[in-house]
Amino acid sequence: MIEALNIGLALLVLALGAWTVVARDTFAATAGFLAYGLLLTLVWVQLHGVDVALTEAAIGGGLTGALLIRAAAKLRKTETAARAERPGAPTRLVAALASAAVTVALALAVLALPDPAPTLAPEAMANIAATGVGNPITAVLLAYRSMDTLLEAIVLLFALIGVWSLAPDRVWGGRPGPLNRVDPNGILAYFARVLPPIGIIVGIYIFWIGADLPGGKFQGATIIAAMWLLTIMAGLTDVPPVSRTWLRVLLVLGPAVFIAVGAAGALWAGAFLGYPDGFAKPLIIVIEAALMPSLALVLALLLTGAPERAAA
Amino acid sequence: MSAVLDVFTFAAVTAGAFFYLAGTVGLLRFPDSLTRLHALTKADNLGLALVVLGLLPRVDSVLAGLKLVAIWLLVLLAGAAASQLIAQTVIRRRPEP
């Protein structure tokens, strides 16, 4: 029966992916993408990647969907003009053939995967006791491959700098996004008062259990970012001007602590990002706790976009 | 005892699945936006509520049970808020009577 579920899921995901690509209306395509992200979460569960499922649930559907729908609403007026530029049948045919070739090549590669499959799971489990964490994925992210995680946190910062630098001169360093005027007694304001306290607790919980169970800082930070964005959408709070010092300090705090711990590792453990014996778990917790607010802030600010209003 | 609980789970989950069916049929067959919204909220509130109710006897800790109830409350709250916002867009686009 589980095969039937998997086949049904695969077909549904394909149907929604196709809809996202071919729908005429961008709004409809984005709604399809939201549903697509949700179904991918179920697919990840079926692939036994619960950590990835959590990330997909948080980022793939939720944040990316909200980001794209805002842009779609803004660009709605250009829809008709853009539709006229749709390429003719010959181009579409060539494109279809090219993508079919890509699919066939990938499918052949999938069918030709080596057996038995190569895996690093035994190596990951062999040394996990030394890291002090119980979730092998957290061990990979913060011990075996912590360089990747550090670089990722820095990439996110660079992306944010890129977004901010798209602001026009007159609002340089100002507040991102439009001012949200919402009925303070309306349902949205009520919702944005009730949900965030629960969401923040859940976010911290998901972060905390990440040491031993599926969860972790990315997923927790995304939930907290979404809660903050909700209060912004409801007009309860406003995005701070991006030139505020406290904001920038908070943004670089996580990566800075990460680098500091890494440098300390070079001194005491013999390698950059190495942990001295017996200190792995506390240091991992220090890094994660410092990264989490920075990640939540950077994710939320990436979504709000370039400054649109002067700082005053 | 466990047989009684199994029957309870069976009944509640089946009833929940029925409300999902009702919600989908309503969403597809009802004539206009507001009646479709009405059908949708049945799946939101009752479908998930009965599924959660049916799964409650099967949890192995109080925390897991609390999480199940929290999920249902969150969906209830979100469903109410989103439905109101959707209804506002529907009403706004309707011609004045």
Add this chain to the structure above:
Amino acid sequence: MPEFLLAACMFVLAMVALGLVRIVRGPNVAERLMAAQLLGTGGIGALLLLGAATGDASLVDVSLTLALLAAFASVAFAKAAAASTPDRADPGSGE
């Protein structure tokens, strides 16, 4: 019992998948939002049933995350829909 829960999971998924026809047919933004919301609720229900069927307790945490982020996304979509269609017909539909 696991077989029953798995069957219920598949039934719920099949139902919300049928509801997705509304994403395709529209005709309005509202219907598309409704279909996405139904999928959210159904997806959470299916995930809970799947978790109970396989005995994987961590799926409850995935459902919890999904419930929060789906709520956030629904509100963002409804707000964007309200902002982009002030008192005029949806140009992408046959209304």
Add this chain to the structure above:
Amino acid sequence: MMDSAILFGLCASALVGLGVYGLIVNPQPLRKILAFNVVGSGVFLLCGAIARRGAALGLGGDPVPQALLITGIVVAFSATALAVAVLLRLFDETGSATLTADAPEAPTSEAGAK
């Protein structure tokens, strides 16, 4: 009986193909970004299928690719956000959101200031 890793691996290949098609034929940049996300999720799913095949020692999959996938999903989000920001700035500057040089002028550029 079909292995779930193979099944979803094939599904992922088809998703990549679909996304590439959308990337080529959709004239709107926002639709290209959407299609690019479909390609991205297809690639992630492909890696996930490979990770699933590496299941061992009671783990449901090889944890190393799974951890890197989490990193990948977050980075894909940041790239999408940057692309959307560039597109919105283009729209604010020119009043249209197309990539062709002699694009037909959109009626107004007021939407950005709303």
